[in-house]
Amino acid sequence: MARVTLQDVTKRYGDTVAVDRVSAEIADGEFVTLLGPSGCGKTTTLRMIAGLVELTSGHIRFDDQLMDNVPTHKRNIGLAFQSHALFPHMSVAKNIAFGLTNRRAPRAEVQAKVEEMLDMIEMTGMGDRMPSQLSGGQQQRVALARMLATDPRVLLFDEPLSALDRNLRDTLKYSILELQRRTKKTAIYVTHDQSEAFAISDRIMVMNQGRVEQAGTQLDIYLRPETEFVANFVGDNNTLQGTVRAIEPGTDGIREVVVDCSGMTVRAIAPADLAAGDAVSVFVRPEHIEVLPDGSREGQDGVLRGKIVQLVFEGPTLRMTIDADGVPLHVSVSGTERLALLDQANASVWVELRNPSVVKNPPAV
Amino acid sequence: MSETTAIGGPSRFRSSGRWLTSGLQHAYIWLWMALFVLPFLTTVYRSLEDPKGGYSFEGYRFAFGSFQDALILSLQTTIVTIVLNILISIPAAYAIVRYPIPGKRTILAALNVSLYTPGAVMGLSLSLLFAYRLSSIQGSFWALVAAYVVGTFPLMLIPVIVALRDLPTVFGEAARTLGAGRWRTLLRVEIPLLGPGITAGILLTFVIVFNEFLVTLFIAGKGNQTAALTIYNILARAGFAPSTAALASIMQFTSFVVVLLFFKVFGSRYLKGTYLG
Numbered sequence: 265m266a267r268v269t270l271q272d273v274t275k276r277y278g279d280t281v282a283v284d285r286v287s288a289e290i291a292d293g294e295f296v297t298l299l300g301p302s303g304c305g306k307t308t309t310l311r312m313i314a315g316l317v318e319l320t321s322g323h324i325r326f327d328d329q330l331m332d333n334v335p336t337h338k339r340n341i342g343l344a345f346q347s348h349a350l351f352p353h354m355s356v357a358k359n360i361a362f363g364l365t366n367r368r369a370p371r372a373e374v375q376a377k378v379e380e381m382l383d384m385i386e387m388t389g390m391g392d393r394m395p396s397q398l399s400g401g402q403q404q405r406v407a408l409a410r411m412l413a414t415d416p417r418v419l420l421f422d423e424p425l426s427a428l429d430r431n432l433r434d435t436l437k438y439s440i441l442e443l444q445r446r447t448k449k450t451a452i453y454v455t456h457d458q459s460e461a462f463a464i465s466d467r468i469m470v471m472n473q474g475r476v477e478q479a480g481t482q483l484d485i486y487l488r489p490e491t492e493f494v495a496n497f498v499g500d501n502n503t504l505q506g507t508v509r510a511i512e513p514g515t516d517g518i519r520e521v522v523v524d525c526s527g528m529t530v531r532a533i534a535p536a537d538l539a540a541g542d543a544v545s546v547f548v549r550p551e552h553i554e555v556l557p558d559g560s561r562e563g564q565d566g567v568l569r570g571k572i573v574q575l576v577f578e579g580p581t582l583r584m585t586i587d588a589d590g591v592p593l594h595v596s597v598s599g600t601e602r603l604a605l606l607d608q609a610n611a612s613v614w615v616e617l618r619n620p621s622v623v624k625n626p627p628a629v
Numbered sequence: 630m631s632e633t634t635a636i637g638g639p640s641r642f643r644s645s646g647r648w649l650t651s652g653l654q655h656a657y658i659w660l661w662m663a664l665f666v667l668p669f670l671t672t673v674y675r676s677l678e679d680p681k682g683g684y685s686f687e688g689y690r691f692a693f694g695s696f697q698d699a700l701i702l703s704l705q706t707t708i709v710t711i712v713l714n715i716l717i718s719i720p721a722a723y724a725i726v727r728y729p730i731p732g733k734r735t736i737l738a739a740l741n742v743s744l745y746t747p748g749a750v751m752g753l754s755l756s757l758l759f760a761y762r763l764s765s766i767q768g769s770f771w772a773l774v775a776a777y778v779v780g781t782f783p784l785m786l787i788p789v790i791v792a793l794r795d796l797p798t799v800f801g802e803a804a805r806t807l808g809a810g811r812w813r814t815l816l817r818v819e820i821p822l823l824g825p826g827i828t829a830g831i832l833l834t835f836v837i838v839f840n841e842f843l844v845t846l847f848i849a850g851k852g853n854q855t856a857a858l859t860i861y862n863i864l865a866r867a868g869f870a871p872s873t874a875a876l877a878s879i880m881q882f883t884s885f886v887v888v889l890l891f892f893k894v895f896g897s898r899y900l901k902g903t904y905l906g
């Protein structure tokens with residue numbers, strides 16, 4: 265319904281910078297997640313888009329319309345709160361109708377819309393209940409119906425599921441995605457839960473200390489983290505230190521970086537800002553480290569030798585710590601080959617690091 | 630069967646012991662109830678005495694006949710005071726709770742001064758004020774109302790402040806995202822949710838203002854005798870009469886009924902806390 269543009273959006277509370285020069289463009293109909301640790305400024309960003317928090321500086325646009333001086337009630341948005349925030353003194357039907365009556369919609373139209381919404385959330389005939397007479401999941405569904413009833417331009421979600429139990433969360437997150445797909449509305453969803461973000465987003469914006477560290481698809485974020493924070497916040501990672509030997513034009517015209525690292529050579533897709541001689545961190549995910557059957561590939565790129573110092577069988581996965589010349593590597597194996605490794609504690613093995621990613625180290629301060 | 634008989638004796642003994650304890654407990658409660666109600670019962674009893682001997686409702690007929698105006702005035706001043714208290718307290722509570730005002734505590738303490746001021750002091754200051762500066766309303770209906778509002782608005786303000794502090798801001802925010810402007814948010818969402826505070830304030834204001842006597846004594850004009858003041862005046866001038874007792878009983882009864890009605894109407898909805906449930 266609307267493209268949302270943030271331009272150097274900043275919010276300061278006294279000396280605290282809650283949101284620091286965030287710029288982003290969220291396409292019409294896109295589902296974007298703001299993902300980040302507690303206190304990183306997700307809620308503040310969302311509330312600025314809703315008009316509930318004033319910007320210290322910067323601009324927000326819906327399509328080409330500047331929203332800076334548009335009050336919340338004229339923005340035509342829908343906001344889902346962490347607590348469902350249903351009006352406790354109004355019935356379910358009155359809650360759903362609230363937005364429409366604010367616009368003085370004719371009574372018949374309001375009634376028809378309420379019925380339609382109740383059908384949509386599969387709560388037909390429950391319009392007369394009070395919110396306190398509903399289960400947690402039903403309350404959150406009514407809250408969704410209430411926010412969709414006015415046909416808003418932008419849907420905003422502030423951890424709407426975090427107060428619910430796990431099963432409910434799993435079903436409801438797909439209901440939310442389904443509703444967004446059906447209505448083709450722009451959606452911005454705040455969460456600190458990675459699996460939630462990965463499950464429902466078109467694009468994820470990872471935030472840290474008020475800044476957007478990286479914005480991209482799930483694959484971008486997972487396989488090609490651009491900062492150390494993203495590499496460590498999203499999933500698990502092993503960090504190795506290395507030095508850039510060369511940048512080479514690799515296959516398909518994608519530049520490759522060659523890194524000397526712990527006595528071996530690692531190749532990865534080169535980020536734009538690297539040059540030979542740079543100190544870098546090399547990140548490898550535990551599930552991207554493969555235990556090789558023998559030492560025949562020793563000396564090849566990404567292959568090194570180590571000793572299994574710890575083995576933890578967790579059922580579906582086997583977690584190992586492998587000591588490679590004093591560098592501890594965390595490895596997780598989940599195929600059937602994990603069973604063959606069970607009795608290999610203290611054995612010497614060869615491993616191959618796959619899909620490494622390289623990030624230039626920040627200048628020492 | 631035989632077992633039952635075997636333990637029948639001691640159990641009957643024990644239950645008579647229980648009867649005694651419970652009887653004492655009841656007697657204790659009834660004793661205090663009687664002490665509390667005794668003045669009221671005495672008044673009712675005396676109000677039923679007929680000056681010509683025997684008992685009748687003559688006193689009540691006379692009270693309704695000649696004190697009707699006083700009773701109506703009492704009700705009118707009470708209702709207008711309640712309305713004004715609400716109109717003053719809601720904006721004041723918002724200012725105090727939701728906005729950063731320097732010296733909040735001091736302001737709040739200052740606002741409550743009238744609650745701790747002795748009635749006679751209050752009455753005297755007000756009568757001086759009306760005499761020197763506000764002679765246009767001196768002795769009028771509005772002088773009474775002004776005095777009551779000054780004296781009782783903290784009784785409305787404090788419960789509203791407490792209710793507003795407990796009211797999460799999320800409801801107002803939700804209303805605004807749904808397109809409700811400031812007034813609609815206030816009228817449709819926030820004030821209904823402040824209901825418990827407001828109704829508590831109404832009850833307190835009613836009980837105090839309807840029965841107010843001391844301040845009224847200082848400032849009421851000739852034509853503006855409230856019911857409570859009338860009782861005092863008659864007693865002071867003409868001594869006891871059954872009709873005065875009847876008026877007193879009527880006032881007592883009105884207060885009682887209002888409080889009962891209040892709990893019946895609002896008690897279940899607000900005071901028991903279905904809100905936020």
Ligand SMILES: Nc1ncnc2c1ncn2[C@@H]1O[C@H](COP(=O)(O)OP(=O)(O)OP(=O)(O)O)[C@@H](O)[C@H]1O
Pocket residue numbers: 277280281282283300301302303304305306307308309456
């Ligand atoms: N009203 C406020 N006054 C002062 N500081 C605030 C205010 N609101 C937020 N902050 C600060 O701004 C920063 C960002 O807060 P925000 O609520 O946006 O974080 P968040 O990413 O939503 O965290 P969480 O996951 O815990 O909800 C925090 O350091 C917080 O303490």
Ligand SMILES: [Mg+2]
Pocket residue numbers: 306307308
């Ligand atoms: Mg938050």
